[in-house]
Amino acid sequence: MANDGAIASVPVLAAERISKTFGEVQVLFSVDMDILPGEVHALVGENGAGKSTFIKILSGFQPPSSGRMLLDGEPVTLPANSTAEALGIILIHQEFNLAEHLTVTESLFLGREIARFGVLDRKVMRAETRRVLDVLGSRIDENALISSLAVADKQMVEIAKAISRDARVIFMDEPTAVLSREEAGVLFDQVRKLKAKGTSFVFVSHKLDEVMEISDRVTVLRDGQWIKTAPTSMLDGEAIAQLMVGRELSSLYPTKHEPDVDEEVVLSVRGLTTGYVQDASFELRKGEVLGFSGLIGSGRSELMEAIAGLRPRLSGEVFLHGEPLVAGDFREANRRGLAYMTKDRKGVGLLLDEGMTTNLTLQSLGQHLTHGYLDPASEAKAMARARRRFDIRVRDDRVRVGRMSGGNQQKLLLAKVMETEPQVIIIDEPTRGIDVGTKQQIYHFIAALAREGRSIIVVSSEMPEVIGLCTRVAVMREGHLVGMLEGEEISEQMIMRYAAGLRRKAAG
Amino acid sequence: MSTNSEIEERAPRRRTWRDVDLRAVAPFAALILLLIIGALVNPNFIGLTNLANVATRSAFIAIIAVGATFVISSGDLDLSVGSMVAFVASLMILFMNSGAIADPSLMLVAAMVLAVVIGGACGLLNGLITTLGRIEPFIATLGTMGIYRGLTTWLSQGGAITLQSSELQALYRPAYFGNVLGVPVPILIILLVTAIAAFVLYRTRYGRHVVAVGSSREVARYSGIAVDRVRTIAFVIQGLCVAVAVLLYVPRLGSTSATTGILWELQAITAVVVGGTALKGGAGRVWGTICGAFILELVGNIMLLSNFISEYLIGAIQGSIIIIAMLVQRSLTRKS
Ligand SMILES: Nc1ncnc2c1ncn2[C@@H]1O[C@H](COP(=O)(O)OP(=O)(O)OP(=O)(O)O)[C@@H](O)[C@H]1O
Numbered sequence: 021m022a023n024d025g026a027i028a029s030v031p032v033l034a035a036e037r038i039s040k041t042f043g044e045v046q047v048l049f050s051v052d053m054d055i056l057p058g059e060v061h062a063l064v065g066e067n068g069a070g071k072s073t074f075i076k077i078l079s080g081f082q083p084p085s086s087g088r089m090l091l092d093g094e095p096v097t098l099p100a101n102s103t104a105e106a107l108g109i110i111l112i113h114q115e116f117n118l119a120e121h122l123t124v125t126e127s128l129f130l131g132r133e134i135a136r137f138g139v140l141d142r143k144v145m146r147a148e149t150r151r152v153l154d155v156l157g158s159r160i161d162e163n164a165l166i167s168s169l170a171v172a173d174k175q176m177v178e179i180a181k182a183i184s185r186d187a188r189v190i191f192m193d194e195p196t197a198v199l200s201r202e203e204a205g206v207l208f209d210q211v212r213k214l215k216a217k218g219t220s221f222v223f224v225s226h227k228l229d230e231v232m233e234i235s236d237r238v239t240v241l242r243d244g245q246w247i248k249t250a251p252t253s254m255l256d257g258e259a260i261a262q263l264m265v266g267r268e269l270s271s272l273y274p275t276k277h278e279p280d281v282d283e284e285v286v287l288s289v290r291g292l293t294t295g296y297v298q299d300a301s302f303e304l305r306k307g308e309v310l311g312f313s314g315l316i317g318s319g320r321s322e323l324m325e326a327i328a329g330l331r332p333r334l335s336g337e338v339f340l341h342g343e344p345l346v347a348g349d350f351r352e353a354n355r356r357g358l359a360y361m362t363k364d365r366k367g368v369g370l371l372l373d374e375g376m377t378t379n380l381t382l383q384s385l386g387q388h389l390t391h392g393y394l395d396p397a398s399e400a401k402a403m404a405r406a407r408r409r410f411d412i413r414v415r416d417d418r419v420r421v422g423r424m425s426g427g428n429q430q431k432l433l434l435a436k437v438m439e440t441e442p443q444v445i446i447i448d449e450p451t452r453g454i455d456v457g458t459k460q461q462i463y464h465f466i467a468a469l470a471r472e473g474r475s476i477i478v479v480s481s482e483m484p485e486v487i488g489l490c491t492r493v494a495v496m497r498e499g500h501l502v503g504m505l506e507g508e509e510i511s512e513q514m515i516m517r518y519a520a521g522l523r524r525k526a527a528g
Numbered sequence: 529m530s531t532n533s534e535i536e537e538r539a540p541r542r543r544t545w546r547d548v549d550l551r552a553v554a555p556f557a558a559l560i561l562l563l564i565i566g567a568l569v570n571p572n573f574i575g576l577t578n579l580a581n582v583a584t585r586s587a588f589i590a591i592i593a594v595g596a597t598f599v600i601s602s603g604d605l606d607l608s609v610g611s612m613v614a615f616v617a618s619l620m621i622l623f624m625n626s627g628a629i630a631d632p633s634l635m636l637v638a639a640m641v642l643a644v645v646i647g648g649a650c651g652l653l654n655g656l657i658t659t660l661g662r663i664e665p666f667i668a669t670l671g672t673m674g675i676y677r678g679l680t681t682w683l684s685q686g687g688a689i690t691l692q693s694s695e696l697q698a699l700y701r702p703a704y705f706g707n708v709l710g711v712p713v714p715i716l717i718i719l720l721v722t723a724i725a726a727f728v729l730y731r732t733r734y735g736r737h738v739v740a741v742g743s744s745r746e747v748a749r750y751s752g753i754a755v756d757r758v759r760t761i762a763f764v765i766q767g768l769c770v771a772v773a774v775l776l777y778v779p780r781l782g783s784t785s786a787t788t789g790i791l792w793e794l795q796a797i798t799a800v801v802v803g804g805t806a807l808k809g810g811a812g813r814v815w816g817t818i819c820g821a822f823i824l825e826l827v828g829n830i831m832l833l834s835n836f837i838s839e840y841l842i843g844a845i846q847g848s849i850i851i852i853a854m855l856v857q858r859s860l861t862r863k864s
């Protein structure tokens with residue numbers, strides 16, 4: 021195994037020939053990995069490759085079916101149920117693991133509360149929480165309830181929780197999937213700081229530029245098999261992508277297709293105001309892909325949910341194909357061909373306890389009725405079609421959706437929304453947690469939808485995505501629509517300028 | 529995708545015993561176990577007459593529990609069903625006693641329709657209080673439980689309400705005591721109600737919506753499901769099931785009192801939980817519920833036929849059953 025960087029040091033944690041089987045389905049095949057002191061080791065692979073499962077095993081959340089682990093060169097069996105944290109091994113889950121009814125401070129100190137004379141010392145704990153959050157540059161209120169936080173903020177709390185402990189190895193499963201680049205940057209600064217003190221990191225991500233930026237070594241998994249471990253300096257994004265998918269990838273983004281200026285306006289929003297979003301106005305034409313960029317918390321999702329009728333509006337109007345859309349009536353919007361795909365797939369997107377088909381057809385059951393009752397054969401057909409179209413990969417057809425890999429859940433969610441055959445589609449974070457190969461498919465899919473004459477709004481924190489996909493980009497900042505970029509103007513610098521408040525102009 | 533075929537090859541599509549959902553099978557296994565125990569305790573037990581009797585007696589709880597399966601699947605709870613039985617039954621008998629319609633057959637039909645309408649209305653009230661009023665179903669139906677019970681006590685002035693016309697009584701009797709091709713009518717009604725309920729829950733859009741709302745209200749809302757309407761309709765279905773139970777109850781004794789149906793809500797909920805429906809909502813199991821109701825009645829019957837446990841302990845045993853059922857359910861969930 022390549023060990024160039026730090027030849028002499030003993031790995032903090034090493035895995036030898038780890039295999040894992042769920043029921044009769046094997047998901048890991050004799051995988052090796054070693055983690056050196058003070059390194060950032062990236063773990064990459066396609067959706068369902070087994071990354072999450074592997075690091076859950078390495079951090080003691082799940083036992084391996086076979087194989088062994090070495091801690092400081094000594095064989096160990098990690099104690100079950102997360103007590104590995106006492107050994108300094110910490111996992112930040114891909115799925116959030118926070119109790120919803122606790123406050124931020126309480127969840128940070130869960131299980132290691134500070135007490136004085138047997139009484140909880142809330143003041144000290146609150147102050148410490150504030151300090152950690154400040155270090156992370158996060159404005160989350162330390163007294164806020166977890167249930168009231170946005171997805172990105174929950175992720176920040178998870179990260180704060182990990183770095184506030186004395187950790188030797190921190191496993192991070194797609195920590196930046198819901199973060200904007202700035203927030204990711206803050207996180208990486210902390211990673212570098214802790215790394216200098218000797219903490220090791222295992223970093224799972226589908227964002228290959230981040231992998232290039234932060235990691236020292238990369239391990240690639242494909243279909244549960246170890247493919248390669250190499251120093252990052254010897255690879256580039258392209259090479260990693262190829263190792264992941266096992267074939268060459270053509271261009272990530274499809275060619276843009278600009279709608280004619282005289283195309284019909286399908287969606288028009290005028291002066292829309294919600295609690296946070298102020299006076300937002302814009303138009304969407306037939307066949308257009310309109311991007312919405314901005315920092316996390318800039319009000320993009322709130323605006324979209326208000327348009328779709330999932331949130332009340334205080335004032336303003338929305339017209340769909342020229343007809344006004346009643347406020348707060350999502351079902352009506354659905355019926356008239358407007359669909360909204362949430363970015364919170366676990367919380368509001370999918371029924372985690374149900375199977376794939378139930379989820380897929382939930383929003384479009386009307387298509388599967390014969391004489392008023394559901395036709396399982398027709399649903400099964402839709403499922404087979406969706407699996408082909410969106411490349412949903414599961415090793416067991418009857419798996420509960422909650423057990424599917426994150427990326428495959430995302431594909432299922434997209435498939436579910438597309439089943440309603442919408443004309444106007446608002447997609448919030450289309451590729452959250454999706455591997456490069458599938459990303460490319462989804463981008464081409466979106467472009468194809470636009471060519472068919474459907475109109476798409478893409479809300480995304482991934483700037484390259486917005487730039488590569490959209491013919492116009494709206495930028496939001498603190499609840500205001502501050503800019504509308506077109507053509508040549510669409511560039512990372514310009515978007516950042518608007519998003520950071522250095523420029524603004526009346527929205528077109 | 530190129531790799532897709534590989535994965536499919538690796539995934540065996542064979543069905544094995546592992547695929548069987550233990551939670552769905554557990555109640556039926558328990559039923560078989562009880563039948564064996566019963567046969568050992570008393571050879572008369574396993575006779576067809578005795579079992580038919582047990583099934584007939586479980587009819588009220590079974591039918592009410594079918595409705596409760598909808599309410600519980602959709603994530604709610606209805607505590608008022610026992611009082612509702614008493615309330616609907618008293619109104620039905622009072623109507624028949626009023627002599628408003630001269631022709632007995634016509635009167636009977638009208639009374640039955642009335643019972644169904646009142647049952648549905650009671651359910652609708654429960655549903656509207658919980659959804660429009662945004663009150664926890666536990667509290668809302670605790671309130672209506674008191675209301676329905678109180679109204680019954682007031683109507684009956686603390687005593688009993690008895691069907692006076694012997695002609696009507698004779699006409700109505702077969703609804704509980706009659707047979708069709710040797711099968712007691714109540715058993716047929718159980719099967720009919722359950723079959724319809726299973727069809728609604730598993731094969732209609734509404735049934736799917738119930739499951740979705742019960743698993744996650746937010747996901748249901750984001751999927752364009754009218755959550756409040758789905759929940760309210762579940763309460764109405766519960767009310768209709770109560771009415772059907774009343775239709776069987778009235779001909780049995782021809783009378784009702786302020787104590788009719790006391791603790792039936794507990795038995796109905798027990799039947800649902802024993803049947804494998806999760807109390808937190810989600811997938812409902814209608815046939816499991818029937819099995820659960822039958823188990824409850826069977827346990828009582830075994831205790832009666834055996835000489836070593838006092839039948840006065842029936843309540844305690846039924847209470848234990850719900851706790852055991854919950855424990856079994858949880859351990860099975862964890863394993864799968
Ligand atoms: N508890 C479980 N029971 C059954 N199958 C499981 C379980 N956990 C994971 N799997 C299966 O193991 C495979 C690997 O999943 P895993 O979550 O490790 O993938 P991943 O590499 O993290 O993917 P992603 O990039 O999409 O997050 C998937 O096919 C998944 O369905």
Ligand SMILES: [Mg+2]
Binds near residue numbers: 072114193425426
């Ligand atoms: Mg994962």
